[in-house]
Amino acid sequence: MRIVFMGSAALAVPSLKAILNSGQDEVVGVVSQPDRPAGRKRVLTPCPLKAYADEQCLNVMTPEKIGDPVAVEALEKMKPDLLVVVAYGQYIPQRVIRLARYEAINVHPSLLPKYRGSAPIQWAILNGDSETGVSIIYLAEKMDAGDILRQQKYPLDGNETSATLHDKLAGVGAELLLEAINDIRTGAVRRTVQNEAEAVEVRKLTKDDGKIDWSLSASEIRNRIRAFDPWPGSFCTLPNGDPLKVWRADLEEGGGGEPGTLLDNHLLVQTGENALRLKEVQPPGKKRMPAASFLNGFLLEKGRILT
Structure with missing residues (x-):
């Protein structure tokens, strides 16, 4: 399949790496965030996903807003079969999702519908949960509310930090993503509707x-x-x-x-x-x-x- 990968944070890097290493699909484009000032000297710095994509000599675009006409036109020319979204940092409108034959899937580091929104890794630790996990979902109009393709639990022992758990779930998510992509490729997708009565939405940390x-x-x-x-x-x-x-x-x-x-x-x-x-x-x-x-x-x- 022709895949356009959309991401920015470090959580996204293992997923893109897994797709490239599998050799099963072609990454025809990467969409990431523009370089931002960082450090005391405020030097323009690429986000982790863009830095990795540049190292791999991939076709990278960094629109300020993914819904802008110029960005939509560029995506359309890529003729994607599937959009893969991991920690991208922007809301993706339906007109962008519909550009891909199989629409868009997202890697989310929680057991949805629990911990929709920002900082799901931090909230699982903050609340003293005994387990968390990763969900692969279809993108929907409502944030993190799409149908679930795959889900995997991950036990917590009470000693994790957000830093260590982030890295563990990034790896779990990359493996689970490959399984979900294979489901789509082979027509073996099983969609599970999220139970809205069990939804927990969490806010951004300050x-x-x-x-x-x-x-x-x-x-x-x-x-x-x-x-x-x-x-x-x-x-x-x-x-x-x-x-x-x-x-x-x-x-x-x-x-x-x-x-x-x-x-x-x-x-x-x-x-x-x-x-x-x-x-x-x-x-x-x-x-x-x-x-x-x-x-x-x-x-x-x-x-x-x-x-």
């Missing part, structure tokens, strides 16, 4: 989500620390007013007292329920470091309060 609320339970805070690694990162404020990022923490029994209170001299913090032992932190202007290394140069005594 930097403010990373602020630690010590009144939550230790388990809830630890889930948030894992969910917000690498972005937006979890942070609190030291007694001297400096911010402190927290990258890893372990659950321990609490000793009572106001949430945020240091229960010893080694970063054991009282929460709304039980306590957290901070294990990896990052002070301003420094790299991540073990809590012990941080305490070598910063005295935090029992009874002080983190906010």
